[in-house]
């Protein structure tokens with residue numbers, strides 16, 4: 098198999114075509130690509146095949162014309178899976194209040210700030226660059242250091258077939274193989290330039306999301322938390338170029354039949370664009386039952402004003418899990434129209450959030466409450 102694979106890979110890498118699904122309303126903004134498109138029956142989603150090089154410039158043009166994170170899906174060609182049997186996995190009531198309340202004060206703004214400054218200090222975390230590979234490898238080292246005294250925790254690098262940047266996964270193994278997942282993308286992009294090496298600090302998009310995940314991992318590791326289910330945390334590669342990293346991982350989970358109780362997404366957690374709100378719950382392309390559960394967690398543990406909003410397209414990683422029939426939800430930093438205007442540029446720095454990470458702290462608490470209450 099390995100030999101056959103390398104020939105196929107050799108052939109595919111030279112003329113490697115990546116299938117891309119994009120909404121017709123976006124494609125009409127990029128007429129130079131419309132000749133490549135063919136539609137999937139009556140659906141507004143059209144497909145086109147692009148080479149790796151075309152993919153990067155397509156991502157850049159779509160980001161700059163539509164000012165969107167994600168916005169198209171690369172790699173997958175079949176129709177989304179209809180969601181099924183989801184509500185039996187989500188608890189109806191909150192049974193772990195004393196334990197959750199004991200953990201919430203552990204969330205430290207100083208740790209979040211330090212992490213965001215560190216992760217955004219890489220020149221770029223673009224998926225096709227050495228710097229982008231290093232950032233994820235060093236993130237894995239950080240997660241290993243945080244969990245070194247937790248015998249049931251394991252950190253792995255998930256190597257992808259078609260590009261070098263790995264995704265990073267840490268699991269707190271439980272008594273059962275059922276997984277409860279929190280994830281976010283680790284890569285960054287600068288769409289002001291066609292050069293993948295261009296400065297892309299991505300402090301809010303998405304060092305802030307990975308910072309939230311890292312602080313949750315630190316707190317559970319410090320408590321040597323022993324779960325019933327398996328708690329899984331992921332930093333995905335290659336989100337900015339078509340949601341590619343976790344599309345591959347979610348497809349893998351489905352193919353292996355790994356039971357997943359729910360997936361929570363963190364992508365953009367530290368820009369307080371909506372002054373009247375602590376956070377937003379994205380309502381489209383997610384599992385509404387998981388949103389109802391999050392509402393309970395917010396009401397009981399965060400006591401923050403929140404609202405619903407919709408992206409209107411596949412705006413982040415939660416989509417891949419929904420796409421593959423898993424239950425996912427996406428709490429976000431602000432209303433979509435009030436989101437951070439500096440994402441995907443060299444200006445996405447912590448200074449945009451007044452050099453602090455206070456807006457991200459409640460996301461740590463929400464993640465802790467979600468993990469413990471889902472782990473009933």
Ligand SMILES: [Zn+2]
Pocket residue numbers: 166282302303364365413
């Ligand atoms: Zn993002």
